[in-house]
Amino acid sequence: MKTTMKLMATSCLTLTASMAFADGHMANEMTIVSWGGAYSASQQNAYHAPYMEKTGINIINDESSSEAVAKLRAMNEAGNVTWDLVDVEAADAIRLCDEGLAVEIDADEVLAAAPDGTSATDDFGASLISDCFIPQIVFSTTFGYRTDMVPAGTEPPKGACDVFDLAKYPGKRSLNRNPIANMEWALLCDGVAYADVYDLLETEEGQARAFAKLDTIKDQTIWWTAGAETPQLLADGEIFMGSTYNGRLFSVIAEQGQPVGMAWDWQMFDLDGWVIPSGLSDDRMARVLDYVNFATDTQRLADQAKYISYGPARASSAPLVGDHATLGIPMAPHMPTDPANAENTFYNNYTWWADYRDDLDAKFQAWLSK
Amino acid sequence: MSDKMMAADGRPLKASLNRALRRQKLRALALIAPLLLFIVITFVMPIADMLFRSVENEIVSETLPRTTIALQEWDESSATPPGEPVFAALYTDMALATEYKTHTRLGSRLNYEMTGISSLFRKSGRGVGKFDTDVYTKAFQDSNAAYADPAQWASWMADETVRGQLPMTADAYDAWAAMLISEEGDVPAEETPWDFVFTALYLEASAGATLPVDVDVSSVEPVSLMAQFEKIDEDWADPEVWRTIKIYSPRYTNGYFLNSVDLMKGADGIEERPENEQIYITLFVRTMIMSLSIMGMCVLLGYPIAWILANLPSRTANLLMILVLLPFWTSLLVRTSAWKVLLQQEGVINDILVWIGLVADDNRLQMINNQTGTIIAMTHILLPFMILPLYSVMKTIPPSYLRAAKSLGATDWTAFWRVYFPQSVPGIGAGCILVFILSIGYYITPELVGGTKGVFISNRIAYHISSSLNWGLAAALGTILLVIVMLLYWVYDKIVGIDNVKLGG
């Protein structure tokens, strides 16, 4: 028994000792959190690699963005923030900012001005939706359809409202399993003017109307939770059309050569960008700010578009978008911001959703389970 | 002769036996202690810590301490918002909370209860520094320069008589000083107090309190703080907002638990949630029914397999056992994806059925993204948990019993049903509880193949933890789920005994 006890005591000691030292943050390291997959790869190529080369700082990729909001909050409660920079969607940035989990920044002070001298505030413009949010890309939730499943003699679908037209385009659809975007499209395609959508959605009647519109396609719809689902469903021919992020559709069409077409009309514009967690020490903060300044300048943002078909959040980056890094095709026509695609676009109203998300989500889930 | 039996060492036998027993008990406990301690620290305490969040509600009274006290006077069933003193308290609280950046956090907390409070607090945080109350500051400082002197303020506020005469001002000053030190890193004795301190001073002066240096501020037009707040957002005049704040001001709340059974706290007690928001009861019931169906399927499919494994020669049985254990050891995520490939409308099974001609090509079976999909995939995932305990019980039933029954004239069915089956019941019990308990906690598989009607309560728990940040509600839902599981565990222990589970081997 004695030996066992001794063994246990030793292992306990080593355990505590190694735990105490396990977490020393290396002076020359930075942990950046992102989504993983092709998206992280594009950031690695466009931002991380040149920055590491320039400064010698080692960047560690953490692919926890889908868990970022919850994890940041727990880190904050524990007073031990191990992340230096986090990639989140705009809606989550607002939530993190509201919770005091992200640092408020002064855009003109932190971010580089455009090459022609335009201030960062003007260059980023409307994409600066929250005091904590540092915009990176514009992406959109839009529709892809199987070109070989379009009924003969019918023109291919153009956009969101064709999803509701079961007579013209029979077949299954796929939509995101949460109210954001779906509620807006439902009202818009029910004949509500673009400007009135959010006002109407605030009312019980407006919500009922949106649900009634969604009811018409409910039993033909597969509801997805991960962005990779719609591409897989399209590749399988399981659905006729479905919503997903435009970069995923680009990859299905251009990289995988699937018989899939894009329907851009009323694409839902959305933003993705950085937030800096609150609670960083001064020297870590300084390093992060330096990185952010580097990674969001006009040229870098344009560079990212070489690897993935998301539009740069800066106006001044748009003309610099070149060809795809491996396929060699021009990327501009695949950007959600391209004039040909952006004829009708829907701008997600994040601040509105910050208020109504809890309420509408409860209603949406209740509706789904009926 | 002594009536006591003696042990070899001359002690009374009874005492000696007792000592031995005690030593044995201690030794057993010493062996168990390390693990018990380990589990308590790494597992039980985390769970307890998490469940505590379901009742904790300190955020309201910590962020708005003065307002919650002032609100006690206000009748929450009234149709008018509370009066000026409450708004004065809110002003101080809000000004401080904005500096601590806690107002938006409280806003998102209260937004769970009433839609719109989130932006109300965000807007108010921005507006609260721009109130017209700077006229008070100006009036005091213009009348006497002492009021503009930070050092003078500091010495007043250290003076007990001044503090006694101006309790509200002293309170506001203290809170301001504490905030200044912690948030701005400034020294209070070098900074002039902010407007809300002067507002408190003005309110107390106009109520007739003695000032440290007498000045006349009666000429200053009073600023209605209620009007100031309403200017930011007219929702501040909505008694519903105040009712929500008041109802959720206690440090502990049953609100999350009410919420998790589709109830809510209304003006006069507990009431039902609007019908279009009721979801949790449905989900609990669905989780139970689905878990029961999965359990039933597992018994149905597991029983023959366990029987055949228990009755075949051991070499064959062990080979077949590999077929049971292989899927068990294949990643759950991969198996779930494989079921998607198999079950979807353009999937393998439908293709085969169409090829055979059993199903028309335009009328393929819908086997996924509904309850069928969840039941099939989950049954597959949990089947080994049914087969293994059943198998280990069946292994102990001597085959001679069946032969004896038959030689006594029982038919095959009677022999099975009256002799064999009753002896295998503990195995069924063990398997059932294991499968049921595991299935009500699953969420990744239902999320991937469940569609709209196949999701479980755990999916909502996961949503509230990772997306909506409503951890209190997640904890309450989790507690309810845990209580159900504990009840089942208790029943299981009563019927089967926890020692009687065998997992192969």
Add this chain to the structure above:
Amino acid sequence: MSGLPPYASTGQRVWYYSFRVICGLIFFFLIAPIMVIVPLSFNAQDFFTFTPEMLSFDPAGYSTKHYQDFFTNSDWQLALSNSLKIAPVATLLSVSLGTLAAIGLSQSHVPFRRAIMAVLISPMIVPLIISATGMYFFYSNPYIPTPFGKIELPFTLTGTYWGVVLAHAALGIPFVIITVTATLVGFDQSLTRAAANMGANPVTTFFRVQMPLILPGVVSGGLFAFITSFDEVVVVLFVGSAGQKTLPWQMFTGLREQISPTILAVATLLIAISIVLLFVVELLRRRSERLRGMSPS
């Protein structure tokens, strides 16, 4: 079941064969997903789809690129090495502590036996998502509760190697406890007394007498604990961070972000390893049966 007696009636014959067919179908159900996984891992496309080329056995429809991806991609390699670093240590912890406790529990006089058993089994019965979040909160800021208040510990466990190991060890313990206590039910206590009689001290008795006999239970408990850690995604997603990314985590991001049959290639490799492991268990079991056969009982 060992065979059909020659005097069986037609009904019995029909039942005998149809029962075997039913069992065959259920076995088929059990391995059906595996039969999909293995061919799809050789898919030439980046989807989980049987392409027309694959169905017509055209070699162009098949490729080993997903295996190449697994062996060359640093993310997958990191995940594999993390899994291999975490699972054995977690298993070792749960097996060593669990076996000791199981021996303690199998003594004849244990106070509060039921309650202790319930606590030790609890990691299996608490739904995973609750465990994950609870551990997350607590490991972020561990403390020791005392009657005088909390003593906060000066370190954090979330995002550390030991955090994940401890969490996985806790999840694996019920399996060890259950299997080892089950083996000990059949253990003849007079053997330890005999060993003590002949002058062996408790440690020697344990390693020379008890251990070889309960080894199969310990090994199978250990394998369950190993698989629990090796296939666990919910807890590691919460408690771990980039440095502790395990295979299931990598698979999970793979399924969310970019569907890639590399996941299937990994699964196929793991299935192959499982088969090897299962044979090892089977060999061990046969060995222990031989040992048991020799023990006087």
